């Protein structure tokens with residue numbers, strides 16, 4: 001379903017060229033749980049932004065569900081982000097002046113759901129992440145871990161088939177980080193495709209497949225230890 | 233996302249910084265209030281003038297003579313003869329002499345206008361006699377010191393019983409023989425404050441004896457032009473120089489007044505429009521700041537699937553809402569100020585629904601126009617750049 005073919009992303013900085021992605025070819029099937037690992041600056045976020053239709057590659061083709069993303073208009077890309085993709089960002093990216101319910105409702109508003117259905121789905125999603133009792137609170141009234149859970153709820157609310165998580169545990173302690181991870185596993189068990197970005201190898205091992213990036217190139221692509229154990 | 237949501241969002245956004253919202257609106261508030269106040273005042277002024285003209289009649293033609301250095305002249309008899317020679321067109325004529333004199337009742341000074349006329353005045357003016365009688369041919373020919381007064385004088389100084397009382401004009405005692413019906417509201421500044429005396433009597437109380445001003449009445453309003461032409465031809469045959477007299481029909485003057493107030497209104501609305509424009513630029517400025525401040529929010533919304541139109545409408549509606557709220561405040565302010573100013577200046581002011589409607593729709597349109605550019609800037613942001621923005 002996710003198909004990257006010979007993707008380059010090149011930033012020009014004065015005379016120097018930065019190859020954030022340097023010929024990446026990667027195929028991810030429906031229902032996979034892939035961890036993309038690598039050092040800081042290796043190109044992980046760049047890769048995820050391209051998968052998420054937030055950014056366009058300098059060259060190469062990216063197709064999602066068999067559709068070449070470069071042939072889509074901006075509005076069509078927006079529609080894909082809205083219906084097919086759910087984002088979990090490292091910095092949560094909640095809107096401060098909206099309360100939790102309103103934040104989680106946002107993707108549903110853009111999908112054109114009527115108010116009642118929106119509120120229902122958003123409440124469900126917040127309950128699922130254990131914040132059902134704080135619907136009217138504002139992001140600034142929550143801890144980091146709670147805010148990350150809100151952003152997970154927001155990614156879930158529209159029931160997207162692909163969840164893209166960029167360092168979702170980066171700003172959390174190991175306990176809450178583990179909670180978030182378990183959540184992603186649960187979603188994967190429900191049949192969702194998950195792409196998890198991290199620089200932490202032990203977290204990456206929780207996925208089923210590990211793709212290692214270095215200097216914009218894929219240097220390793222293997223099943224995780226957990227996956228090997230389970231299949232035995 | 234529909235309009236209602238954009239609207240709720242706009243209100244929320246405005247409420248988060250009330251002071252800024254108010255300052256942004258100020259330009260629009262002032263612009264809209266200015267439109268309403270200026271249009272109402274000009275309107276009031278025109279109404280006042282029309283009231284005054286009303287008492288004269290739209291079928292009248294005024295003639296002023298300035299026969300300097302001319303050996304030939306016309307007198308009252310000539311004018312009456314002119315009238316009698318053209319019975320199909322001209323109805324009547326009266327001398328219309330403004331007496332430069334001061335009137336007193338007892339020891340109190342009057343501010344009344346004093347006009348000398350003939351007995352035909354009633355046929356020409358729209359005034360009616362309310363009490364007593366009007367001036368008669370006899371009063372005129374024998375230079376009687378009698379007068380007819382407006383309802384203001386009768387009410388204010390004689391408690392309604394002014395008939396047969398006296399007042400003094402330049403020291404001469406005049407007997408009140410009649411009171412005119414009220415034409416306005418019997419106040420000092422209205423056309424109910426006047427004194428009418430025989431034009432022949434003016435000669436005995438002031439130094440001037442030449443009647444330089446006449447009022448004719450055409451048979452009806454549609455004959456004004458024709459009547460004017462007859463009078464002009466006659467006067468030219470006497471003076472052979474059209475610099476020595478002016479002939480103006482009331483119909484013509486009403487037209488001029490109409491054009492004049494129309495022009496004044498257009499100029500004032502133009503000026504007020506400029507302030508609306510400035511207000512609009514203020515909104516655009518703040519919206520541009522707001523787009524920059526909210527770049528990250530825009531990025532988040534785009535990552536969640538907001539389309540070009542969603543972001544556009546969010547910002548356009550916000551600008552239009554700001555401007556429309558400013559418009560409503562401006563309308564209220566404008567109505568209050570024009571009513572108060574009308575009271576103070578004694579003008580019959582009433583803000584017209586049309587000016588309110590124009591002011592409001594213009595202000596909403598200004599908001600949309602000036603909101604469009606910042607909104608487009610917001611909608612065109614690249615999602616990833618917007619998300620990374622700090």
Ligand SMILES: Nc1ncnc2c1ncn2[C@@H]1O[C@H](COP(=O)(O)OP(=O)(O)OP(=O)(O)O)[C@@H](O)[C@H]1O
Nearest residue numbers: 011018020038039040041042043044045046047199
């Ligand atoms: N907008 C940009 N302009 C120029 N260079 C950029 C831009 N965005 C990313 N880069 C460069 O591209 C490279 C890859 O960046 P990327 O954000 O993908 O790294 P990352 O693997 O996500 O790192 P981290 O783990 O620190 O988040 C880096 O060298 C970065 O400096």
Ligand SMILES: [Mg+2]
Nearest residue numbers: 044045046166
């Ligand atoms: Mg990154």
